[in-house]
Amino acid sequence: MTDLNKKFSFIIPIYNTGIDIVEKCICSILGQKINNFEIILVNDGSSDKVIDDFCKDLESTESGLIYIYQENQGSAVARNKGLDMATGDYIFFVDADDTLVEESFQKYLNLSEEVEITCFDYLITDGQNSTNYSLNRKMDLSNHKNRLYANIMYKPGVLDDFAFGAIWGKCFSRQFLEKNNIRFRPELRKTQDRIFMLEAFLHSSNILYLPIPFYNYHVNPNSITHVKNFRMLDYCERLINCFNDLVEQYPELKKDSKYFTYNIFQEMLLLTYLNKYSDFSSKIYVSEITKIYKRFKLDEGLREISYQDFNNSGEKIKLFLYKNRFFRVLKYYYSRVK
Structure with a gap:
């Protein structure tokens, strides 16, 4: 990076x-090893007052740390x-249960250039094992934007299925975000990353990928399928509506x-009716999923997806089951592989 005095804002x-x-x-x-930075902690209405006291104490003792409390409104x-409060030249979004890889920042400063978006390697860890995800070589992605869009929209095999749709493991120019008014959609209390990243890549003409392990994404294996989340239907509807608005605005999508x-609907059905912890009778969940198919016209979309799009036999099997509405078999399938 040409100016080592640039300021970095970390929003958590x-x-x-x-x-x-x-x-x-x-x-x-x-x-x-960062000379000029700020850490902005935004407490989204946590029920435990202990975390509030902890953050207040940190703010009083750590220079460069800013603490904000808000009533629960979503991430x-x-x-x-955090973006409104940030004064840094560059923005990093970090989840509170994740970490940065040791000494990664110095490697970034040594290799980076002044760009609008920088993407890094990341590690996914479940507490026992860590897997590094990398494209292995420095890349200017500015001329590969259609591949970035396809990757974010889950097209199989594009850019090695790298997590370009996640906001973590990225560095954004604050000036770029401000100039293009790129913000998170408040109506998307969850699952907002991909919409944000689509908008960012759509507006950017300067995107760099660096093969530096930078971000540790921590997975809690006990937090995903043990709870039936029926709000997912509402989340998905809002997400699809936002996405469709983008597609209408940007035909290249x-x-x-x-x-x-x-x-998106695979995820929603897995978190509601098809996960192995769901105790609904087959009659009920088949009826409810059938209503969802009708409500969102899923049959039409499924007809457009080809088995040849997938190299993985498991994904081909799932597509066959969804296309033919074999919901009981799908539930059994997920109980065996999840």
Whole structure:
């Protein structure tokens, strides 16, 4: 980077996260060799007052740390509030239960250029094992935007299925975000990353990928399918509506939009009726999923997706089951592989 005095803002939304986890996250940032930075903690109405007291104490003792409390409005509003407060030249979004890789920032400063969006390698860890995800070589992605869109919309195999749709593991020019009024959609209390990243890539003409392991994404294996989340239907509807608005505005997204809708509804059905912890009778969940198919015209979208789009036999099997509405078999399938 040409100017080592550039300021970096790290925005961290917090919601009912344990103190020890938040502390690890913050320490992973403080441990980097950064001359000019700020950490903005936005407490999204956590029910535990202990985390509020902890963050207030940190703010009083750590220079460059800013603490904001808001009533619970979702991580989109929390991140927007962080953006409004940020004074850095560059923005990083960090989840409170994740960490930065040790000494990664210095490698970034040594290799980087002044660009609008920088994407990094990331590690996914479940507490026992870590897997590094990398494209292995420095890339100017500015001329590969259609591939970025396809990747974010879940088209199989594009850019090695790298997580370009996630906001973490990225660095954004604040001036770029401000100039193009790129913000998180408040109506998307969850699952807002992909819409944000689509808008960012659509507006950007300067995108760099660096093969530097930068971000540790921590997975809690016990947090995904043990709870039936029936609000997912509302979340998905809002997400699809936002996505369709983007497709209407940017016709270049239309070609691969079918994959986005297919994957979003896979996730929604898995978190409601098809996960192995769901105790509904087959008569009920088949009836409810049938209503969802009709409501969102899923049959039409599924007809546009070809088996040849997938190299993975498991994905081909799933597509066959969804196309033919074999919901009982799908539930059994997920119980065996999830």
